[in-house]
Amino acid sequence: MSATSAPASSLTKAPTIAEALTSGTRPPRPTPLSTSVTFGWRALLKIKHVPEQLFDVTVFPVMMTLLFTYLFGGALAGSVQDYIAYLAPGVLVQSVLFITMYTGTTLRTDIDRGVFDRFRSLPIWRPSALVGMLLGDAVRFAVASGITAAVCLAIGWRPGGGVVGVLAGIGLVLVFAFALGWIWTFLSMILRTPGAIMGVASFVLMPLLFGSNIFVDPSTMPGWLQAWVEVNPVSHLVTAVRALMDGTPVGAEAGWSLMWSAGLVAVFGSLTMWRYQDPQ
Numbered sequence: 001m002s003a004t005s006a007p008a009s010s011l012t013k014a015p016t017i018a019e020a021l022t023s024g025t026r027p028p029r030p031t032p033l034s035t036s037v038t039f040g041w042r043a044l045l046k047i048k049h050v051p052e053q054l055f056d057v058t059v060f061p062v063m064m065t066l067l068f069t070y071l072f073g074g075a076l077a078g079s080v081q082d083y084i085a086y087l088a089p090g091v092l093v094q095s096v097l098f099i100t101m102y103t104g105t106t107l108r109t110d111i112d113r114g115v116f117d118r119f120r121s122l123p124i125w126r127p128s129a130l131v132g133m134l135l136g137d138a139v140r141f142a143v144a145s146g147i148t149a150a151v152c153l154a155i156g157w158r159p160g161g162g163v164v165g166v167l168a169g170i171g172l173v174l175v176f177a178f179a180l181g182w183i184w185t186f187l188s189m190i191l192r193t194p195g196a197i198m199g200v201a202s203f204v205l206m207p208l209l210f211g212s213n214i215f216v217d218p219s220t221m222p223g224w225l226q227a228w229v230e231v232n233p234v235s236h237l238v239t240a241v242r243a244l245m246d247g248t249p250v251g252a253e254a255g256w257s258l259m260w261s262a263g264l265v266a267v268f269g270s271l272t273m274w275r276y277q278d279p280q
Contacts, residue, residue, distance in 0.1 A: 037132065105184075145173060173237070178261070
């Protein structure tokens with residue numbers, strides 16, 4: 001009697017379990033935007049547990065701004081107040097772009113821990129994990145921009161474009177930094193260690209940042225270096241940001257910066273996703 005009652009009991013319970021599983025309303029499928037925002041929030045939550053990640057967006061911009069202002073101000077412009085008017089937009093660009101390299105090292109660390117193997121198996125928009133990480137980094141870059149601008153204002157910088165011009169300039173920097181971050185995400189897919197990514201990123205950034213019009217007028221440079229500065233995408237970005245913050249006509253430089261940003265996303269975003277989908 002007991003041997004036959006057990007299967008009968010199981011049969012009577014089966015419909016009840018099925019009904020319980022199907023009685024609720026199916027949640028809507030996550031959209032690319034919602035999953036990207038979720039992963040962006042994940043990137044910000046990591047700062048809560050590892051607050052040292054804020055070091056590069058707080059101490060580094062202050063150090064760079066003070067170092068270059070007081071090191072070159074008197075020699076190049078005669079005084080710190082005169083030099084900061086030229087340097088402030090450029091050093092803001094430098095501070096933000098320089099810390100973008102940490103995007104690649106952070107991603108490489110997550111890959112080594114197997115986190116992204118799990119993300120690949122989820123039924124979500126494939127790029128959302130990478131896009132969300134870059135969106136989270138954009139918040140860090142905005143913090144760095146705000147700190148750099150505050151330090152420059154404290155030194156004596158008075159932008160002619162006012163608050164609107166400064167915010168527009170910061171917005172353009174964030175767009176370019178987001179696009180530049182795709183280079184480091186691609187490097188994190190093909191290089192094996194965070195140290196290797198840091199080394200290659202530094203090698204790429206040095207000629208872009210220091211071979212530009214961030215610190216001095218290119219007219220004082222030799223001809224061969226001027227030729228590089230004129231085609232350097234960072235020079236286009238600095239010129240556009242400087243014009244926005246100074247309240248002068250921007251010209252075509254903002255368009256060039258946006259075109260460079262779109263090109264970087266198209267090329268390195270595609271390469272990153274190709275490698276992300278086929279890690280072998």
